[in-house]
Amino acid sequence: MLRKPPLFSQDVKQRLAIRFFMQIDLSVQEVTKKFNEFIAVDNVSFEVPDGSFFSILGPSGCGKTTLLRMIAGLTEPTEGKIEIRGKSMLGIPPNKRPVNLIFQQLALFPMMNVEENIAFGLRRRGEGKVDIKKKVEAILERVDLAGFGDKKIDQLSGGQKQRVAIARCLVLEPAVLLLDEPLGALDLKLREQMKVELKMLQAKVGTTFVYITHDQSEALVMSDHVAVMNQGVFEQIDTPQNLYNRPETPFVAQFVGDNNAWSGRIRQCNDMTAEIETAEGPIFHTKVRESLQPGDEVDLFLRPEAMLILPDPSLSELNRFHIIVKDILFDGANSRLLAHPLDADTELLIALPQTRQYDYIQKNDKIEIGWDQQSGICFRRS
Amino acid sequence: MKNQKRWGLFFFLSPVLLWLFLLIVLPHIDLLAMSFRIENDDGQMVWSLSNYLNFFEEPIYWLTFVRTAIFSILVTFLTFVIALPVAFYITKVVAPKFQGFLLVLLLLPFWVSELVRVYGWMILLRESGVINHFLIKLGLLNQPIEMLYKDATMILGLVYTSMLFMVVPITSVLDSLDNSLIEAAYDLGANMWTILFKIIIPHATPGIVSGSIVVFMLTLGNYLTPNLMGGKNSLWFTEQIYNQFIASFNWNQGSAFGFLLLVLSSIVVWLGLKLTRQNLRKVVQ
Amino acid sequence: MIRTLPTSKTYNRCFKFYVVLYFTFLFAPLLVTCILAFNDSQFPSLPWKGFTVEWFTADLTERVGIFHDQINLDSIWVSFRVAFFVTLLSMIVGTCGAFLFEQEDFRYKQLLYFLMLCPLVIPGVILGISILLFSNTLGTYFETNWNIDVDLFRPGFWLVVLGQFSFIATLVTLVVSARLRKFDRTLEEAALNLGANRLEVIWFITLKFLRPAIIGAGAVAFLMSFENFNTTLFLVGYQATLPINLYLQVRDGSTPVINAISFLLIVGTSMVALANLYFSRKET
Numbered sequence: 001m002l003r004k005p006p007l008f009s010q011d012v013k014q015r016l017a018i019r020f021f022m023q024i025d026l027s028v029q030e031v032t033k034k035f036n037e038f039i040a041v042d043n044v045s046f047e048v049p050d051g052s053f054f055s056i057l058g059p060s061g062c063g064k065t066t067l068l069r070m071i072a073g074l075t076e077p078t079e080g081k082i083e084i085r086g087k088s089m090l091g092i093p094p095n096k097r098p099v100n101l102i103f104q105q106l107a108l109f110p111m112m113n114v115e116e117n118i119a120f121g122l123r124r125r126g127e128g129k130v131d132i133k134k135k136v137e138a139i140l141e142r143v144d145l146a147g148f149g150d151k152k153i154d155q156l157s158g159g160q161k162q163r164v165a166i167a168r169c170l171v172l173e174p175a176v177l178l179l180d181e182p183l184g185a186l187d188l189k190l191r192e193q194m195k196v197e198l199k200m201l202q203a204k205v206g207t208t209f210v211y212i213t214h215d216q217s218e219a220l221v222m223s224d225h226v227a228v229m230n231q232g233v234f235e236q237i238d239t240p241q242n243l244y245n246r247p248e249t250p251f252v253a254q255f256v257g258d259n260n261a262w263s264g265r266i267r268q269c270n271d272m273t274a275e276i277e278t279a280e281g282p283i284f285h286t287k288v289r290e291s292l293q294p295g296d297e298v299d300l301f302l303r304p305e306a307m308l309i310l311p312d313p314s315l316s317e318l319n320r321f322h323i324i325v326k327d328i329l330f331d332g333a334n335s336r337l338l339a340h341p342l343d344a345d346t347e348l349l350i351a352l353p354q355t356r357q358y359d360y361i362q363k364n365d366k367i368e369i370g371w372d373q374q375s376g377i378c379f380r381r382s
Numbered sequence: 383m384k385n386q387k388r389w390g391l392f393f394f395l396s397p398v399l400l401w402l403f404l405l406i407v408l409p410h411i412d413l414l415a416m417s418f419r420i421e422n423d424d425g426q427m428v429w430s431l432s433n434y435l436n437f438f439e440e441p442i443y444w445l446t447f448v449r450t451a452i453f454s455i456l457v458t459f460l461t462f463v464i465a466l467p468v469a470f471y472i473t474k475v476v477a478p479k480f481q482g483f484l485l486v487l488l489l490l491p492f493w494v495s496e497l498v499r500v501y502g503w504m505i506l507l508r509e510s511g512v513i514n515h516f517l518i519k520l521g522l523l524n525q526p527i528e529m530l531y532k533d534a535t536m537i538l539g540l541v542y543t544s545m546l547f548m549v550v551p552i553t554s555v556l557d558s559l560d561n562s563l564i565e566a567a568y569d570l571g572a573n574m575w576t577i578l579f580k581i582i583i584p585h586a587t588p589g590i591v592s593g594s595i596v597v598f599m600l601t602l603g604n605y606l607t608p609n610l611m612g613g614k615n616s617l618w619f620t621e622q623i624y625n626q627f628i629a630s631f632n633w634n635q636g637s638a639f640g641f642l643l644l645v646l647s648s649i650v651v652w653l654g655l656k657l658t659r660q661n662l663r664k665v666v667q
Numbered sequence: 668m669i670r671t672l673p674t675s676k677t678y679n680r681c682f683k684f685y686v687v688l689y690f691t692f693l694f695a696p697l698l699v700t701c702i703l704a705f706n707d708s709q710f711p712s713l714p715w716k717g718f719t720v721e722w723f724t725a726d727l728t729e730r731v732g733i734f735h736d737q738i739n740l741d742s743i744w745v746s747f748r749v750a751f752f753v754t755l756l757s758m759i760v761g762t763c764g765a766f767l768f769e770q771e772d773f774r775y776k777q778l779l780y781f782l783m784l785c786p787l788v789i790p791g792v793i794l795g796i797s798i799l800l801f802s803n804t805l806g807t808y809f810e811t812n813w814n815i816d817v818d819l820f821r822p823g824f825w826l827v828v829l830g831q832f833s834f835i836a837t838l839v840t841l842v843v844s845a846r847l848r849k850f851d852r853t854l855e856e857a858a859l860n861l862g863a864n865r866l867e868v869i870w871f872i873t874l875k876f877l878r879p880a881i882i883g884a885g886a887v888a889f890l891m892s893f894e895n896f897n898t899t900l901f902l903v904g905y906q907a908t909l910p911i912n913l914y915l916q917v918r919d920g921s922t923p924v925i926n927a928i929s930f931l932l933i934v935g936t937s938m939v940a941l942a943n944l945y946f947s948r949k950e951t
Contacts, residue, residue: 095863103853111878405798487690605896
């Protein structure tokens, strides 16, 4: 059977689809924000199509909140353009923009009850009383808070407050809903639950979400696309899967998921495969994304789960080396071995599958480790 | 955005400026100017220092001034000594369930007009007053004695009048003193007096300073209490001012007196702040 | 030492005794004043001659109760009106001041803040005379230059209002500022984000938040105005406020009518104060 080669790659297809069939809700073009000498946001551009869940992931202080505030209109950009549904937002005050923001601390008005909080924006628009009542009831229903209208804000639990804050914005039917780490204030268990809830809610209402967080798990679980931001710059915009499997910069490799870092030097390189001599001793073969010259300094990243404990000797494509177990970090399904290579004290994290097959491993054991050439991530050190 | 900000600043600034300039700054400049003017023999107003010279040449004036200052400091000190244990008791000693009640009780009398409070003391202390009545009934006295119009009663009245302004700030600073500090000091072997002077008073200094400033200022500028409880012998400086303004209608002389009192009050407040290394902004908060 | 530490019995007893003594000192004059308001005697003194409410209700030639004492009733009414205007003015200006010093930024802000604090350390008598002087200067100026006689510049009702306002506004500013400092400004941003303009933000969010502080400060302002004596003394015209009027009577010899008025004042102010306290407690 003959298979027609695809006319366009998957990626190009998606971009075309965005261009022709989907509306761009939010477009940020070359936006820069300076506070005196400090550059908080440096020449950032991205587009968010209608109905998608877009996250900006970065460590605290990377400029993501500033970016969000610029989209909301609470801060003016120094340079660049922000368009919402094709309309430039330059000079438009925050109260006239079709975006709503969910604040980190939610900023629910404590002097009003739930219903008044939700109706606040509708009242400002001068909508009729009957309409407002209907809309408020409908949105409360949608966030599973029917009948909570006359509750005081301080009578609500953390998760309920969360949903009121979301309802208060969604009722205005914004083009884009901005969320500024809204799960940060919740405890761990509730956070896990709200993550799923938020994702489902977004799918249900179909509003475009722009979500910022420093928590990679939040970003990876919920988003269609994630931008990783560092020191005011976008390092990579991609799907969660690609961010994890094909990071484009060392920062993304280290920030998204755990990674073991090795530093080394290229011995030889051909056909996108390189031989690297690591500073710790072992010599590895790995795929590379660009052609490298012998002698180039590189950083090599290896996921904990890419390293196999005691690999089958029949597998020939593996890099093999020995480690000494320093400790066993038991954490359920996420258990790891803390180890170091034979002649170096670099710390390594190695996934320890809880299949009971490795239960005999003890501290100070010497173990062979193997990893596939395809799973190495290698960057030239700049 | 920019325009709205301007507009907001203007909106808030103008009433405050009107208030401070029309009612505080300009009147006091006028006071200062008036104090250097006198009416000469031809009935014309001329610049002169003689209002101030009068003050220094006439012993009754400057003696009253000094007396007022010294008594005000004494009153401030007495108020502090009386108030500190009370504030300490309410914040640290009494069972917490009575705390709120005692605080309310503490504040209540001071909502009542100063005049009513002074009047209360007058009917207690005067010759035909309640205390004399009971002392005679008990056989401790044969003749009623006049307890009003003495320096001691006047001081009593002034201390009573300004007590609130000392108790409240001290209570609030003591409330913020962590009990465990006292417990730790006790545990480390300090006795009561060490704890008082090394822990409690240093912590309470901002409250004590703010209380003292207000009490001093109120006492210095008080007219009602010295006048009613000290009578003719009170020799309080505000009475001199009142006499110049209302009785002799010599506003220029009165202005000079007023300005001197203002200078005295400012200097003592400033000294108090400097000596305790506090600043006004911190103290009012 | 403190309640969590073991203490000797004597220490506790002495301390308790001191505090009881203090509260006696605090309440004795007020209690005696109140009790003597009901004594059936021509003088506010003991011996006790029997219970009567005549000092409130009587309308006889030798005994006029407060409810029929036109002069005192008038002065109460004057005080009410003065206090009303002082409260209103200082609530408005004090709130403006709080916004100005907490949320705005401008040159000489520190200097202006210092000026705003000044009335706290200027004796009331001095405030009274300097405002009297300045209004007189202005009045003379208007009269000689434009031949206009402005009533406001004469000692009288409005001058009393202005004089009391001049220092009570500072107090309101401080109280409202303290509350405004606790205000979470993201609430304002949230309201802006939900489509409110700046005016609506202030009205629906910030002022709502400040309301308890403004009302509380207003109650304090009312009481301070109602009982002010030192500043008022120099500014008062022919309409005497209650404290001035009482002062004149106390100075020149008194009757139990004053006790009756005092009784009403004590009960009235206590109720305002307690209500104020109750509501501010509830708020927190």
